[in-house]
Amino acid sequence: MTSKQKLPLLEFLRQMTLIRRFEEKAAEMYALGKIAGFCHLYIGEEAVAVGSIAAANPDDYIVTAYRDHGHALARGLEPKRVMAELFGKATGVSKGMGGSMHLFDASRNFMGGYAIVGGHIPLATGIGFAMKYQKKDQVALCFFGEGSVPSGNFHEALNLASLWRLPVVYICENNRFGMGTPVERSSAIYDIAHAARAHDMPFHHVDGMDVIDVYTQMKEIIDGVRSSKRPIFVEARTYRYMGHSMSDPAHGHYRTKAEIDEQKKRDPISTLQKRLLEAKEITPEEVAKMEREIQDIVLESVEFADKSPEPPLSALTEYVYSP
Amino acid sequence: MAHIAYREALGQAMSEEMRRDDKVFLMGEEVGFYQGAFKVSRGMLEEFGPMRVIDTPITEAGFTGAGIGAAMVGLRPIIEMMTFNFSILAMDQIINNAAKIRSMSGGQFKVPIVVRGPGGSAARLAAQHSQSLESLYCHIAGLKVIAPSVPKDAKGLLKSAIRDDNPVICFEAQALYGTMGDVPEGDYTIPIGAADVKREGRDVTLIAWSKMLLLCLRAAEQLAQQGIEAEVVDPRTLRPLDMETILNSVRKTHRAVIVEEAWPYGGVSAEISDRITHEALDILDAPIERVTGEDVPIPYAKNLEQAALPSTEKIIHAVKKAMYLE
Ligand SMILES: Cc1ncc(C[n+]2csc(CCOP(=O)(O)OP(=O)(O)O)c2C)c(N)n1
Ligand SMILES: [Mg+2]
Numbered sequence A: 001m002t003s004k005q006k007l008p009l010l011e012f013l014r015q016m017t018l019i020r021r022f023e024e025k026a027a028e029m030y031a032l033g034k035i036a037g038f039c040h041l042y043i044g045e046e047a048v049a050v051g052s053i054a055a056a057n058p059d060d061y062i063v064t065a066y067r068d069h070g071h072a073l074a075r076g077l078e079p080k081r082v083m084a085e086l087f088g089k090a091t092g093v094s095k096g097m098g099g100s101m102h103l104f105d106a107s108r109n110f111m112g113g114y115a116i117v118g119g120h121i122p123l124a125t126g127i128g129f130a131m132k133y134q135k136k137d138q139v140a141l142c143f144f145g146e147g148s149v150p151s152g153n154f155h156e157a158l159n160l161a162s163l164w165r166l167p168v169v170y171i172c173e174n175n176r177f178g179m180g181t182p183v184e185r186s187s188a189i190y191d192i193a194h195a196a197r198a199h200d201m202p203f204h205h206v207d208g209m210d211v212i213d214v215y216t217q218m219k220e221i222i223d224g225v226r227s228s229k230r231p232i233f234v235e236a237r238t239y240r241y242m243g244h245s246m247s248d249p250a251h252g253h254y255r256t257k258a259e260i261d262e263q264k265k266r267d268p269i270s271t272l273q274k275r276l277l278e279a280k281e282i283t284p285e286e287v288a289k290m291e292r293e294i295q296d297i298v299l300e301s302v303e304f305a306d307k308s309p310e311p312p313l314s315a316l317t318e319y320v321y322s323p
Numbered sequence B: 001m002a003h004i005a006y007r008e009a010l011g012q013a014m015s016e017e018m019r020r021d022d023k024v025f026l027m028g029e030e031v032g033f034y035q036g037a038f039k040v041s042r043g044m045l046e047e048f049g050p051m052r053v054i055d056t057p058i059t060e061a062g063f064t065g066a067g068i069g070a071a072m073v074g075l076r077p078i079i080e081m082m083t084f085n086f087s088i089l090a091m092d093q094i095i096n097n098a099a100k101i102r103s104m105s106g107g108q109f110k111v112p113i114v115v116r117g118p119g120g121s122a123a124r125l126a127a128q129h130s131q132s133l134e135s136l137y138c139h140i141a142g143l144k145v146i147a148p149s150v151p152k153d154a155k156g157l158l159k160s161a162i163r164d165d166n167p168v169i170c171f172e173a174q175a176l177y178g179t180m181g182d183v184p185e186g187d188y189t190i191p192i193g194a195a196d197v198k199r200e201g202r203d204v205t206l207i208a209w210s211k212m213l214l215l216c217l218r219a220a221e222q223l224a225q226q227g228i229e230a231e232v233v234d235p236r237t238l239r240p241l242d243m244e245t246i247l248n249s250v251r252k253t254h255r256a257v258i259v260e261e262a263w264p265y266g267g268v269s270a271e272i273s274d275r276i277t278h279e280a281l282d283i284l285d286a287p288i289e290r291v292t293g294e295d296v297p298i299p300y301a302k303n304l305e306q307a308a309l310p311s312t313e314k315i316i317h318a319v320k321k322a323m324y325l326e
Helices: A009-031 A046-055 A069-074 A079-087 A121-133 A152-164 A192-199 A211-228 A257-264 A268-278 A284-307 B006-020 B044-048 B060-072 B084-098 B134-138 B151-163 B210-225 B243-253 B268-283 B302-308 B312-322
Strands: A061-065 A110-114 A140-145 A168-174 A203-207 A232-237 B002-005 B024-028 B053-055 B076-080 B114-119 B144-146 B168-173 B180-183 B196-199 B204-207 B230-234 B237-239 B256-259 B289-291
Touching (some): A009 A284, A046 A168, A046 A268, A061 A121, A069 A079, A069 A110, A079 A284, A121 A168, A203 A211, A268 A284, B006 B024, B024 B044, B151 B168, B204 B210, B210 B256, B256 B268, B268 B289
Parallel strands (some): A061 A110, A203 A232, B024 B053
């Protein structure tokens, strides 16, 4: 308990709440047609990105899939520029070229959100390779859903990393479903972390609904990878509250509303908030103040995105090739 | 005639063929319990059960390859790609195995498989989810490629594809799934390799397939108001191409504009243009025009996506160019 008191729990609470409120607003903006295309919300899973990214150094690399708003905000990408990207504006983090699924920020070693399931996992392996090649001590954090674990990309990438001893942490966000398919109907192994065994890679489980568990374990894991230069696999058990994307139903053929309600009892944000209130580490007034500040950031983000210009037509061809 | 949606026409084709032949089965992501990502297979799991309507993990290379293996020993799989962007992961199986096995084995094995799903852009799905990949598959000897534009063709062509003893790639489109059209009652097929004149006209031939065909019909209507009568030819099958129907039209109009959503470099429209020029240079009154997507990954921003894709304005402009009106 004494060691936990030193954790920046208020900051974790703030970051998770920011992600939650940011995405609730994004959902509204999607309904208004301000955001289009595919938009996958991270609501319910915030503890995984917040705990993991806080445990990394600011210059460690992050690669993730299309459900990427949470990781971007946890890494410190400016909320208004993330919102502007969702709006497809020139001021967006990817200049309006990528949208929700393709957030990038080179200045923060945020290496992108990718929309082909499993396709980004080898990229993290390659970043790890480049660190080893250049004798740097940065680590690559790679986030992906459990839906990509059966894929060839996943297994090829993990074998290489293990074979070549690369500094990569592979973080499986097991939210139990890939679209409408529960994990037990897509994977022959139910304990997903055992997939790492095939590649002689050490693995850990973290409670993806508990930011303290994510952070404390990830801190040790990332530090360990940095010094040992060997990859590690982490399975974070978590849960998605919303539909797979804004175009899909939250429940229906594949799960019931009752199941979602049951999972919400372990909500990472309210659990931490309750704990901090009970320990008198935060007062209800401070919680309210935090909410107001976050509300302001979110509203400013929308205003900024709305007022920002569309990209110029020249952007159509500008980024296809490096000069 | 029944008036049904494009998605329903495809679903009927699959269900009717599965009732007719118990070797036919459907496999892909979310095709069963979820009723299909775009609801094309709605009701099929209930009718045929989980041995014949199979939900797969997200492993396109694996399940496509498994389909090819099953086809080599007598089954007739239909593989659904949630979208054709993901078929890129299965291209090794399709190109190196499905398209080659008959040749490499000296004709000992056939691969009666259908790989189908939506291709092309939808609404702002960005670079990795908006690609039109027909030309990549059309490049490959050993494959047949179909791209129906209306419900009637979708049903008739898909049935032919399922009965065909070769690998057939079927390009559908998200924007077409909800479009309605008349479909004949009962069993019918439309032969692979037969084009269709979707609108008659004397002044210029517009050639397009899938979603672009509808765009051409719209452009043709606007052109008609300006006194220009465009004939609209739908190849329906991209490999093999029915050049006879295309050439007959061009012989009548002496001008051709080919429209495709994909990129210009090495596109199917370039192939069609080359064949018209080669077979009938003397009958052309103007160079053939191509309207294609811009030569860029599709951007997310609304204005840029619009600029990157063909439009009725671009088609009308190309027609006027071919008629020396601009
Ligand atoms: C190769 C590939 N196949 C199919 C899809 C369509 N698709 C997008 S997300 C998804 C489910 C992925 O589930 P999971 O990996 O568990 O991630 P989650 O969405 O749960 O975060 C599918 C099938 C895709 N994007 N890429
Ligand atoms: Mg998942």
